[in-house]
Structures are given as C-alpha cells and as structure tokens.
Amino acid sequence: MNIIVMIKQVPDTSEVRISRETNTLIRDGVPSIINPYDMYAIEEAIRLREQHGGTVTAVTMGPPQATDALKHAVSMGVDNVVLLSDRAFAGADTWATSYALAKGIQKIGPFDLVIAGKQAIDGDTAQVGPETADMLGIPFVAYIRKIEKVEPGMMVVERLMDEGYDVVETTLPALITVVKEINQPRLPSLKGKMKAKNISVTTLTAVDLTADENKLGLKGSPTQVVKIFPPTPRGDREMLSGTIGEQLDTVAKKLKKQAII
Amino acid sequence: MDYMLTEEQIMIRDLARQVAEEKIVPVRAELDEQNKFPTDIMKAMGQADLMGLFIPEEYGGLGKKVLELCIAVEEISKACVGVSTSYAANALGTYPLLLYGTDEQKKKYLPDIATGKRLVAFGLTEANAGSDASGIQTTAKLDGNEYVLNGTKQWITNGIEAEIYTIVALTNRSKGPRGASAFVVEKGTPGFTFGKKENKMGIRASSTTELIFSDCRIPKENLIAKEGMGFIIAMKTLDSSRIGVGAQGVGVAQGAIDESIRFAKGRIQFGQPVTSFQAVQHILADMQTQTEAARALVYSVARAMDSGAKDFSRASAMAKLFATDTAMKVTTDAVQVMGGSGYMKEYPVEKMMRDAKILQIYEGTNQIQRNVIALDMIREVSRQK
Ligand SMILES: Cc1cc2nc3c(=O)[nH]c(=O)nc-3n(C[C@H](O)[C@H](O)[C@H](O)COP(=O)(O)OP(=O)(O)OC[C@H]3O[C@@H](n4cnc5c(N)ncnc54)[C@H](O)[C@@H]3O)c2cc1C
Ligand SMILES: Cc1cc2nc3c(=O)[nH]c(=O)nc-3n(C[C@H](O)[C@H](O)[C@H](O)COP(=O)(O)OP(=O)(O)OC[C@H]3O[C@@H](n4cnc5c(N)ncnc54)[C@H](O)[C@@H]3O)c2cc1C
Numbered sequence: 001m002n003i004i005v006m007i008k009q010v011p012d013t014s015e016v017r018i019s020r021e022t023n024t025l026i027r028d029g030v031p032s033i034i035n036p037y038d039m040y041a042i043e044e045a046i047r048l049r050e051q052h053g054g055t056v057t058a059v060t061m062g063p064p065q066a067t068d069a070l071k072h073a074v075s076m077g078v079d080n081v082v083l084l085s086d087r088a089f090a091g092a093d094t095w096a097t098s099y100a101l102a103k104g105i106q107k108i109g110p111f112d113l114v115i116a117g118k119q120a121i122d123g124d125t126a127q128v129g130p131e132t133a134d135m136l137g138i139p140f141v142a143y144i145r146k147i148e149k150v151e152p153g154m155m156v157v158e159r160l161m162d163e164g165y166d167v168v169e170t171t172l173p174a175l176i177t178v179v180k181e182i183n184q185p186r187l188p189s190l191k192g193k194m195k196a197k198n199i200s201v202t203t204l205t206a207v208d209l210t211a212d213e214n215k216l217g218l219k220g221s222p223t224q225v226v227k228i229f230p231p232t233p234r235g236d237r238e239m240l241s242g243t244i245g246e247q248l249d250t251v252a253k254k255l256k257k258q259a260i261i
Numbered sequence: 262m263d264y265m266l267t268e269e270q271i272m273i274r275d276l277a278r279q280v281a282e283e284k285i286v287p288v289r290a291e292l293d294e295q296n297k298f299p300t301d302i303m304k305a306m307g308q309a310d311l312m313g314l315f316i317p318e319e320y321g322g323l324g325k326k327v328l329e330l331c332i333a334v335e336e337i338s339k340a341c342v343g344v345s346t347s348y349a350a351n352a353l354g355t356y357p358l359l360l361y362g363t364d365e366q367k368k369k370y371l372p373d374i375a376t377g378k379r380l381v382a383f384g385l386t387e388a389n390a391g392s393d394a395s396g397i398q399t400t401a402k403l404d405g406n407e408y409v410l411n412g413t414k415q416w417i418t419n420g421i422e423a424e425i426y427t428i429v430a431l432t433n434r435s436k437g438p439r440g441a442s443a444f445v446v447e448k449g450t451p452g453f454t455f456g457k458k459e460n461k462m463g464i465r466a467s468s469t470t471e472l473i474f475s476d477c478r479i480p481k482e483n484l485i486a487k488e489g490m491g492f493i494i495a496m497k498t499l500d501s502s503r504i505g506v507g508a509q510g511v512g513v514a515q516g517a518i519d520e521s522i523r524f525a526k527g528r529i530q531f532g533q534p535v536t537s538f539q540a541v542q543h544i545l546a547d548m549q550t551q552t553e554a555a556r557a558l559v560y561s562v563a564r565a566m567d568s569g570a571k572d573f574s575r576a577s578a579m580a581k582l583f584a585t586d587t588a589m590k591v592t593t594d595a596v597q598v599m600g601g602s603g604y605m606k607e608y609p610v611e612k613m614m615r616d617a618k619i620l621q622i623y624e625g626t627n628q629i630q631r632n633v634i635a636l637d638m639i640r641e642v643s644r645q646k
Contacts, residue, residue, distance in 0.1 A: 187279055190310035190323055193272050 037117025075188035091218030098131035307377015338512025343466025354381030420470025441491025452477030463615035510584035
C-alpha cells in the first residue's frame with residue numbers, strides 16, 4: 001500500500017500574531033513544528049504500512065526550512081520525503097497550495113491513499129485536504145477517527161460527526177483527513193533519527209511539477225483577506241431527548257416561553 | 262559541564278529525555294501510588310529503539326556501548342527510577358546471553374529483546390543468598406536432554422512482566438560456587454510459576470516478584486556457556502551492569518536538583534525567595550557539585566569500559582558506590598530545600614528520595630562495593646611488594 005502524507009510546518013503556538021499591514025501571519029522568532037493534526041496522519045500512515053506493507057511518502061509545500069518537518073517525519077518512520085519549494089509558490093492561499101500539492105502528488109507516482117490532518121493550526125481552514133482531493137479527481141472523506149478495513153481498491157472508515165460517527169465506504173485511491181481521536185502519534189526512533197540526519201530531501205520546483213504559473217502562489221490565489229476577527233461564540237445549545245413527538249413539544253414550549261411563537 | 266558527547270550520544274540523550282518528559286513524567290506519580298508496571302512506557306521505549314541500544318546490530322540492536330546506555334538510563338532516572346529500574350534490569354538480564362551466549366542463543370533471544378517485544382529478568386538472589394550469592398539453593402539436575410530446576414528466586418525485577426529469564430542454579434552442590442550454572446528459562450515453561458509480588462518503599466513502578474521452579478524442565482540447550490560457569494557469568498554480568506546503577510543515581514540526583522531549585526526560587530519567606538539565603542544556596546551548590554562529580558566518574562568509567570579496559574571491577578564499584586550515596590544525600594537535601602512541600606506527594610522529590618534508597622542496596626550493597634574496592638586496593642599493594 002503506497003501512502004502519501006501531506007504535512008505542513010506551522011509555528012509552535014496557536015497564538016500566532018498577525019501583521020496589520022499585510023493581514024498575514026508573522027512567523028519570525030516562533031519555533032516551528034509539524035502541524036499537530038498532521039502527526040496523526042503520519043502515525044496512521046505508518047501503522048497502515050506496518051499492517052499492509054508498502055511505503056509512506058511525506059510531502060510538504062514550503063520554504064527550505066520545511067525540510068526540518070520532513071526530517072522529523074523520517075525520524076518517526078516515514079520512508080521518503082518530498083519538498084515542494086519555489087519562489088513561485090509564495091503567497092499561496094489554500095487553493096493555490098492545493099494545486100501545487102496535487103501536482104506534487106501526481107509527480108510522486110502511483111498511490112493508494114493520501115492522508116492529511118483535518119486542518120492546520122495556523123490557518124484553521126480545513127480546505128487544503130478536500131481541495132487537493134478535488135484537483136486529483138479522487139474521493140475525499142473528512143474527519144476520520146478510525147480506519148476499519150482496507151482491502152484492494154476499497155476502504156471502510158469512521159467519520160467523526162458532532163454527535164456520533166458515520167461509517168463510510170470509499171474506493172481507493174482516496175484522500176482522507178484525520179482527527180486526533182484516530183491514534184496516539186509515536187515518538188521518533190533512534191534509527192529514524194539517524195536516517196533523518198543523513199537523508200537528502202528531494203526538492204521539486206514549479207518547473208519540476210510542470211505547473212501552470214498562473215495557478216501558483218499569490219497569482220493563483222483567489223482569496224482576499226479583508227479582515228481577521230475572532231468569530232462570535234456559538235450560543236448555548238441544548239440537546240433534546242425523548243420521542244420525536246416529545247421533542248417537538250419541548251421545542252414548541254420553549255419557543256412559546258420566549259414569545260417567538 | 263561539557264562531556265564532549267558525540268552527535269549520536271546527544272541524539273540518544275535527547276530522545277531518552279523526550280520519552281521521559283512526554284511519557285513518564287505525566288504518569289509517574291500514578292504508577293508510584295498504584296504500584297503499576299509501566300507497560301506502555303516500555304513499549305514506547307521499544308518503538309524508540311531504546312531497548313536495543315546495547316545489543317549488537319547483527320541481532321537487531323543499535324550496537325551502542327556502555328556510555329550510551331548510561332546516558333539513556335540517566336535521562337529516564339531523572340523522571341522515574343521505577344521505570345529506569347525496569348529498563349536497566351532488562352539489560353542486566355540480557356548480559357549473560359550477550360557475554361556468554363552461543364550465536365544460536367543470541368539469534369533466538371536478542372532480536373525480540375532489542376525491539377522490546379519481550380522483557381528479560383535476571384534471577385540470582387534467594388531468601389538465603391543476598392550479598393552472599395554463593396548461598397543459593399536452587400538446583401538444576403541434568404535428566405536426559407533436559408535440566409530439571411527446583412527452588413525459589415526472590416526479589417526478581419521484571420519478575421512477572423518478563424518473558425525471558427536468566428537464572429543461576431546449582432548443577433553440582435558438592436562443588437560449592439564452582440557448581441553453579443546459568444540458564445535461560447522462558448515464561449510458560451511447565452513448573453515455572455510466580456510467587457509473592459513485593460510491596461516496596463520506592464521504585465513502585467517496577468515489579469519485584471518471586472520465581473518458583475518446581476520440577477521445571479528446560480531443554481539442555483538453554484544452558485549458558487558450560488556447567489560450573491554460573492558464578493563467573495553472574496559476576497561478569499554484575500560487573501558490566503553496575504555502572505548503570507551509578508547512572509540511575511546521577512539521574513535521580515539531577516532530577517531532584519532541577520525540581521528543588523525551581524521550587525525554591527519561587528518560594529518567598531521573610532520577603533524574599535528562599536534561594537537568596539546563603540544557607541540554602543550552599544546546600545544547592547553541594548548538591549550540584551556532588552552530582553557533577555558522580556556524573557564525571559560514571560562517564561569516565563563507562564568510557565574506560567567502552568575502550569576495552571579489562572579489569573574494571575574496582576572502577577565500576579566506585580562509580581556505583583559514589584553515585585548512589587550521592588543520590589541518597591542529594592534527594593534528601595532536595596526535600597529539605599523545599600521544606601514541607603518537599604515532603605508532600607504534590608511534588609516529586611519525596612518519591613525521588615524513596616526511590617534513591619534502593620540504589621544503595623541492589624546489584625551489590627554499597628558495603629559490598631566498599632569490600633570490592635578495598636580488597637582490590639590491598640591486592641594491588643601486595644603485588645607491588
Ligand atoms: C527492589 C529490589 C530489586 C531486586 N532485583 C533483583 C534482581 O532483579 N535480580 C536479583 O538476582 N536480585 C535482585 N535483588 C536482590 C538484591 O541484589 C539484594 O537485595 C542485594 O544483593 C542485597 O542482598 P540482601 O538484600 O539479602 O541483603 P543482605 O545480604 O542480607 O545484607 C544485609 C546488610 O548486611 C550487609 N552485609 C552483608 N554482607 C556483608 C559483608 N560481607 N560485609 C559488609 N556488609 C555486609 C549489607 O550491606 C546490608 O547492609 C533485588 C532487591 C531489591 C530490594
Ligand atoms: C507533615 C507536616 C506537618 C506539619 N504540621 C504542622 C502543624 O501541626 N502546625 C503548624 O503550624 N505547621 C505544621 N507544619 C508546617 C511546618 O512547621 C513547616 O513546614 C516548616 O516550618 C517549614 O516551613 P515551610 O515548609 O514553609 O518551608 P520554607 O520556610 O518555605 O523553607 C524552605 C527552605 O528554605 C529554608 N529557609 C527558609 N527561611 C530561611 C532563612 N531565613 N534562612 C535559611 N534558610 C531558610 C528552609 O530551611 C527550607 O530548607 C507541618 C508540616 C509538615 C510537612
């Protein structure tokens with residue numbers, strides 16, 4: 001089973017500062033880590049390889065320093081790593097990032113499964129997974145909390161929902177994003193660390209990807225950040241129980257009480 | 262102090278530290294309180310390749326040596342000596358195979374030990390044979406193609422958790438110490454059961470149990486080296502592993518210093534941090550100086566062993582003695598520096614103080630270490646005459 005993991009290097013804090021002028025993140029002086037959700041993706045990929053054989057390749061788009069994130073993935077047991085790095089990628093929004101990643105994944109070669117974290121802690125959009133799947137033209141399932149079964153050409157997964165979970169069967173190749181409930185990421189191993197020390201990271205540029213320049217970086221980014229603000233918190237919620245009839249009665253009572261109906 | 266560690270040794274230290282901080286520190290109080298074996302932590306250490314650190318590469322290990330093992334043991338001991346005892350006893354139990362096993366025996370057992378799949382225990386001590394190991398009464402009689410074991414081993418670390426056991430038993434009672442032999446016994450062998458599980462003062466995350474052999478038949482091939490080699494194997498094993506107990510002492514002492522200075526800096530009495538009192542400063546200075554001296558001794562003995570020193574009994578006895586006496590003193594002082602808080606279970610130093618005590622007792626009490634050192638000194642003088 002050949003698995004590709006999409007990882008992102010992020011600042012080691014959810015308290016990122018934002019530049020007033022450019023409305024983008026200030027990364028200087030903040031230590032970098034692998035996006036925590038991507039750690040679950042790496043762990044799950046390694047576990048699948050341990051059960052089914054094959055290889056795990058980690059791919060990231062980022063500046064040359066993102067090599068550190070790839071090396072950390074190797075220290076955990078990832079076999080191969082690919083860095084997509086080019087000035088032309090700079091300023092990419094999720095759409096342009098997904099385009100570069102999809103191109104990179106196609107370049108890596110045949111695969112059965114792509115795994116990513118549900119979202120990155122710096123942007124929190126949860127868009128790159130589904131967009132990349134769309135550009136690759138493969139099925140996408142979000143918020144996987146468990147992989148139940150893998151067979152040639154198909155897989156059964158559990159998708160975490162607000163209440164409970166869905167059991168989803170998908171054909172392979174597919175792209176899934178995972179949540180923290182799926183596993184407990186392992187620590188690096190010594191053999192992995194030694195391998196990481198010596199590994200040479202393959203770097204692919206826009207030319208290597210035969211990518212359309214107009215779809216990359218700032219040029220290829222339709223997103224305009226107008227304003228950044230914390231969302232208003234969700235109001236109080238209440239789960240109703242009982243039969244449908246009882247629940248409807250309760251709703252009616254509550255609406256009446258508040259003089260809405 | 263800079264010990265000029267290699268890049269690889271630093272890598273090992275950092276990884277062991279990461280295991281300690283992420284996996285051990287959050288649960289150590291619970292393991293201690295509940296007398297619970299750290300199964301998950303041992304697994305994580307296996308996955309991180311730490312279980313196979315000292316095992317040759319050809320048998321699935323990392324092929325590292327004594328200093329690397331000491332560095333790992335020190336880091337783990339900084340967090341919890343109960344866990345580091347379980348970890349170090351694994352090495353103790355493996356040494357007889359490593360030092361004297363045939364290629365076949367090594368191939369059979371070492372790969373599983375290297376990955377942490379199977380744990381090992383070393384069984385020498387009995388009710389009537391502690392410091393005086395020659396008092397053992399467990400017997401192994403050859404019967405056809407099998408040895409038949411009878412007797413009870415006491416206080417065996419990893420006892421019930423291990424799956425591979427190296428056991429010293431008498432093959433010939435009449436020959437005294439020369440009549441002892443070493444064997445490998447696997448868990449599940451009929452006639453091999455477990456007795457009392459000890460309830461201990463400290464290192465409560467480690468398991469200490471009785472091993473009971475009653476007409477336990479093991480294949481002849483499980484003999485390590487030759488009949489009569491039992492005590493030589495046991496002594497060489499302890500000679501090799503004793504330095505690890507020294508590393509445990511350095512680790513727990515440093516752990517206690519780190520905790521107590523952090524606390525004392527923030528503890529205000531008489532309008533100032535208690536670290537501003539010279540009485541407290543001097544205690545801290547002595548704690549760190551003694552610990553650094555212990556570390557320097559442990560590292561230099563480990564380096565001598567790694568460079569092929571032949572006779573290191575005295576040196577390793579000194580390292581074990583000094584580092585563990587230091588650990589007892591430093592952990593006691595750490596409690597003192599923290600005052601009443603140090604005595605409470607909310608802070609880890611009272612546990613460190615309880616844990617440190619065992620280091621002066623097992624793998625040869627510190628009195629026995631002094632015997633070894635003094636006898637070697639006297640022998641040297643006699644030779645010079
Ligand atoms: C928690 C724990 C884990 C252990 N794990 C293992 C294990 O995995 N495998 C194993 O085989 N054993 C193990 N042991 C046994 C351990 O090695 C012995 O406890 C140790 O060797 C001391 O023996 P003893 O307890 O019988 O003390 P004793 O020998 O009864 O000593 C009592 C006192 O007399 C002193 N003494 C004895 N003889 C002399 C002498 N000749 N000169 C001066 N003073 C002397 C001692 O220093 C001590 O102070 C373990 C013990 C403990 C407590
Ligand atoms: C089990 C237990 C039972 C207790 N029972 C009672 C009780 O029944 N009633 C009661 O009132 N109290 C009780 N106490 C409190 C006890 O008396 C205090 O813990 C003790 O006075 C020390 O104070 P501290 O713990 O705040 O340590 P701290 O005063 O914080 O001392 C920390 C360290 O700084 C040192 N230090 C502090 N000031 C100086 C200085 N000026 N010069 C040099 N060194 C200094 C101390 O010696 C110590 O090493 C109890 C404590 C315990 C642990």
